Amino acid sequence: MIDINAIRADFPILHQEVHPGKPLVFLDSAASSQKPTQVIEAMNAYYRQTHANVHRGIYALSEAATTAFEAARDKVQHFIHAAHREEIIFTTNTTGSMNLLVQTWGRANLGVGDTVILSQLEHHANLVPWQILAQEKGFTIEYIPITEQYILDLEAYQQMLNAGNVKAVSVAHVSNVLGTISPIAEIAHLAHQAGAIVIGDGAQSVPHMPVDVQALGVDFYAFSSHKMCGPTGIGVLYGKQHLLEAMPPWMGGGDMIRKVTFSGSTWNDLPYKFEAGTPAIAEGIGLGAAIDYLSNLGMNNLHTYEADLTEYAHERLIEVPGLTLYNPEPVMCGGVATFTLEGVHAHDLAQILDYEGVAVRAGHHCAMPLHRECLKVAATTRASFYLYTTRAEIDKLVEALYTAKTLLGGHSL
Numbered sequence: 140m141i142d143i144n145a146i147r148a149d150f151p152i153l154h155q156e157v158h159p160g161k162p163l164v165f166l167d168s169a170a171s172s173q174k175p176t177q178v179i180e181a182m183n184a185y186y187r188q189t190h191a192n193v194h195r196g197i198y199a200l201s202e203a204a205t206t207a208f209e210a211a212r213d214k215v216q217h218f219i220h221a222a223h224r225e226e227i228i229f230t231t232n233t234t235g236s237m238n239l240l241v242q243t244w245g246r247a248n249l250g251v252g253d254t255v256i257l258s259q260l261e262h263h264a265n266l267v268p269w270q271i272l273a274q275e276k277g278f279t280i281e282y283i284p285i286t287e288q289y290i291l292d293l294e295a296y297q298q299m300l301n302a303g304n305v306k307a308v309s310v311a312h313v314s315n316v317l318g319t320i321s322p323i324a325e326i327a328h329l330a331h332q333a334g335a336i337v338i339g340d341g342a343q344s345v346p347h348m349p350v351d352v353q354a355l356g357v358d359f360y361a362f363s364s365h366k367m368c369g370p371t372g373i374g375v376l377y378g379k380q381h382l383l384e385a386m387p388p389w390m391g392g393g394d395m396i397r398k399v400t401f402s403g404s405t406w407n408d409l410p411y412k413f414e415a416g417t418p419a420i421a422e423g424i425g426l427g428a429a430i431d432y433l434s435n436l437g438m439n440n441l442h443t444y445e446a447d448l449t450e451y452a453h454e455r456l457i458e459v460p461g462l463t464l465y466n467p468e469p470v471m472c473g474g475v476a477t478f479t480l481e482g483v484h485a486h487d488l489a490q491i492l493d494y495e496g497v498a499v500r501a502g503h504h505c506a507m508p509l510h511r512e513c514l515k516v517a518a519t520t521r522a523s524f525y526l527y528t529t530r531a532e533i534d535k536l537v538e539a540l541y542t543a544k545t546l547l548g549g550h551s552l
């Protein structure tokens with residue numbers, strides 16, 4: 140069970156007023172989560188006592204730093220149930236993971252006549268890297284459409300696979316805008332039958348639910364530390380060992396080589412082949428502490444708590460006159476509520492909510508094609524929840540929406 144008071148006590152940032160008399164109601168965890176004291180302290184302790192570069196110095200401090208950093212890799216491996224620690228590549232964030240994948244696997248395997256399937260609900264991080272490479276290599280990108288229930292249209296997906304030449308399918312496990320939880324295991328199974336590899340964007344799933352990459356059957360999976368109680372600056376690309384082995388490196392430099400001569404170089408073993416330069420050591424240690432924190436609570440408990448909160452939020456929000464929700468039914472939805480309010484611009488709305496202490500995100504949430512071409516709106520307002528969110532905060536959001544309606548009355552600020 141989740142003890143919400145004990146959890147909130149772990150997050151110092153939550154206990155403040157953002158405007159006089161307005162306590163912070165932080166509803167933007169899908170953009171970046173807050174950090175518990177345990178993570179902040181783990182990073183502080185590292186900088187106070189253990190910092191040195193990793194993988195190089197033959198001295199106690201460097202060995203201690205290396206041990207702590209590599210322990211974080213083991214924690215990530217176990218957290219997502221990867222078969223081998225060599226399959227965990229540290230990157231900068233989900234964006235970094237996707238670019239690495241596209242520039243290595245994609246560059247080596249895609250060309251004219253090939254198709255890559257994405258979906259209409261993708262974040263730009265899983266769109267733009269593919270588009271950049273497609274311009275150069277001439278492969279085709281197709282997008283699985285979303286239905287009126289805001290879920291992926293799997294019949295259309297099957298037809299795309301039947302058309303042939305599909306080399307890769309890359310989709311978000313959970314949408315950052317709609318909250319849609321997609322059936323990745325089924326998507327992966329169908330892709331493999333068609334001879335394609337499967338990449339999961341786990342930026343919004345790994346922080347919120349148990350994830351088992353082997354059970355999902357994905358070939359690659361990407362996520363960010365900063366959305367799962369960890370620090371910014373570090374992310375993960377999981378990849379099946381045989382695929383990673385076959386991939387050329389991307390960035391060159393220290394740590395990723397075995398031997399360098401003036402006429403050429405050979406590459407280090409996994410995972411270091413893809414980790415050029417000094418890594419984000421303190422951030423890795425912070426991510427390890429975040430995984431310990433989440434594991435102690437239990438990802439199933441966390442998911443159950445958030446699912447209940449999401450259902451409550453949707454119920455409360457649809458009562459607000461003029462509000463349109465852009466989410467599937469709560470059982471298929473992660474911890475978000477995304478909406479427009481008739482006659483009120485999303486940015487004006489977010490500003491009024493801020494005056495009331497309520498922090499939400501407004502805009503296209505880095506999913507511009509989804510907004511413009513599918514939802515037919517330029518911007519939405521999104522409230523997103525995490526383990527420290529309370530029902531009282533959702534009530535506060537709803538109250539602030541009524542205040543906004545009264546204040547704006549259909550006019551812009």
Ligand code: 7TS
Pocket residue numbers: 169170171232233234235262264265311313314315316340342343363500504505
């Ligand atoms: N994929 C998804 C599904 C995301 O939600 C995000 C970030 C990314 C990729 C990129 O992650 P990054 O850590 O590399 O930036 N999503 C959001 C958001 O919804 N609001 O701000 C960032």
